[in-house]
Amino acid sequence: MQIRLFLESVRLLLEPSEEEGSVSSLQAMLVSTASRVGTGNIIGVSTAICIGGPGACFWMWLMCIIGASSAFIESILAQVYKQYDPTGHAYGGPAYYIEHGLDKPKLAVLFCIFLIATYAVGFNLLCSYNLQSTFMDYSFYNATTPYIIGIIFAILTGYCLLGGGKRIIKITGTVVPFMGFAYVAVALIIILLNYQNIPAMFALIFENAFDFQSIFGGVAGSCMVYGIKRGLFSNEAGVGSAPNASASANVSHPVKQGLVQTLSVYIDTLLLCTATALMCLSTGVARDAAVAGAPYVQNAIYSVFGTIGPIFITVAMDLFAFTTLIGNLYYVDNALIFLNGKTKPSQKFMYIFHMLCAVVVFVGAIIPMDAAWAMADICMGGMTLINLPTCALLGTIAFKCLKDYEAQRKEGKNPVFKGTSIGFPEDELDFWK
Template sequence: MLDPISILNLIDDVMYFPILIIVMAIAGLYFTFKTRGVQIRLFGESLRILLEPPDKEGAVSSLQAMLVSTASRVGTGNIIGVSTAICLGGPGACFWMWLMCIIGASSAFIESTLAQIYKQKDHKGHAYGGPAYYIEHGLSKPKLAVLFCIFLILTYAVGFNMLCSFNLQSTFIDYSFYNPTTTPVIIGAILAILTGYCLLGGGKRIIKITSTVVPFMGISYVIIALIVIIFNIYYVPSMFELILKDAFDFTSIFGGLAGSCMVYGIKRGLFSNEAGVGSAPNASASANVSHPAKQGLVQTLSVYIDTLLLCTATALMCLSTGIPITPAVSGAPYVQNAIGSVFGPIGPIFITVAMVLFAFTTLIGNLYYVDNALIFLNGKTKPSEKFMRIFHVCCAFIVFIGATISMDAAWAMADITMGGMTLINLPVCMLLGKIAIDCLKDYEKQRKMGQEPVFKAESIGFEKGELDFWD
């Protein structure tokens, strides 16, 4: 009889191969073809839009909305997730992570454009929305929208936050004081108390400080990674040879597909950049832009920043050092060993500090999406303060549990709940994709005419009154 962890791993394996890999590949390639490679072709345009101010003073800009979604994407997955993919799947996981990032960026464009088209307006004139709203209004499937919200809550309040807590405590494994029985409990308790304190209204200064420090820590991390790579520049050619050789070792891949570099690269890449998952559209909908396609273009950049910059920094830093790749060091130890080969004992400490900051802001940031889902489930109104207090206490307890579970259980829970979101969102995006593609055509038509694109619902076939915000 299978134990609970084996059951979770079995569900995880079947969900990603063959189901999710096929769905993600078909959706990404379809959107890439229909948009003529929008994620590559209009890269320069995305950069231009990023610096545009919002249409109204005090409203959320494209840059601000992108930073919210990027803050959720950037976190422990960029360090621990990449390490796990390499140590358990092989160096070839990097190639499949890159490939799915570029293909998946087209899905990120579609979902964020749809979120903009179907966004709603509150009593103050501010915008809000996300997949639940384009499922409800675009497909007229309110029950499916409810199911998506349930999966979103399970993903961000449970799966991702448990994994984030586990990843944080795992960075202490190599320290002499670490005790596998007591240390996870102590770290989990401290993290749960801090999270609960901030969620219940306190700790605003803590949140402000960490939110300010994290971008600098992210830049510092990339710089540190570059220094390590420069120190090992002689090994860089052989490193890329290793990545490509392993990526196309199909005898090995098909010999154990569920644990291959291809599957691990796709799984960890999706966990990190969340392209097509349906999370970023919740932030994208809040941006005040003159045309929905603008926010879709900006969100492709967020995917690139996460995977092609931060995840690649981790992968190349680790592989360039030649540190032995074994399942025993998967996660934080592999990264700490790699950075320690150049910076000595200071390296692992830097990773620990970075992980503490990344993990904490991710834990708090994840619940931004959860709040949106709870509002939708509560009839588009914010739940009572009493309910939210109880809910936030439960969230803090989940953080504590996450620090004490096994690595397999933590990753499987996150993969399964995220997979559920993706299996709802991507088919919906394909059904509604023509609307987003027509929106892109309208945007490009106006740009070719030398105009600053302004969206009018009737220009892509909507009747007056169909779209809440744009009417």
């Protein structure tokens, strides 16, 4: 469906919200894209190519196509099992479909704990480290620079968090499209200026991707493993993050939001990750573990734009990292509500928690790279190992929803979902009664 219904996904993206003032599919998708689109699109891809090899690009592409279906199913389940809050707005996510779909409340609690550890700690530590690493090649960089950068972004993050979810949606809706288009445009210019290297570049990617002797000779450090790990880190399909934003969208049918979320995965990996990979590989600049991360990308862009290039990457990283930081913590708020008995924690608790999150941003700027990546991978793995099996067990519900949606579309209707149409008792689904 992620290929067959691609055009339908694009059409749905432009649909307005079902009610004035509520969150539209586009806004919910931008929040999830803000978390997906981040330092992983630059630093993650660079690390995968420098350490795993150019073939990592192919495995990222493959994970993207497969992962789009995971994003589709988890977003539909989030919509089906979402609930009303006292103000009349919708909320939900994996914790809710684990609790009500699988009837495993303790597993739902464990998922929330992993989500908080991943997005409030693991990913934000790594995001902050990656951000400050873009300054390493500047002459002013010294032992105190990471501390200064950490303090600045900790303050900015704390300020945005105090504005709540509405401000987060507004900021991401403004910044994400701008930073995405600007970055892709620059990458495209570099690729076109090195057009003579394009055939050899693709040959290198596929040759390395299918060098099975190399892959199975060192599985942990192979292009396949790095492509899968960094692809998953970048687009987060199946991890269980995006459904928290998907549930907030006010749509007439769950499949609408599921289809829109497939586009978020494509934007992240097929567009932004590919832009980084092809931009770097087309220039032919040296790649090895020593330049893994920001330096490899900065060297590539320097070869075309000179000293302006690294500055652009620093600005892009600042924008990517900032939207990632606030997008990540939007998800965390949803998990805290679940753990607090489906009610928002007290204002005092949230204030203290957000201040601690700002401290994490500071700490991330001063820790070693290996520690930041390890923490992010471990926490993300815990979420995924709970969410993906759940999606498999509840997948039949998503398939029934898709069948119902397509049947209504064939009749020329604007699909409207009713739980009874896919076998639910009339009063079982809180939102869709």
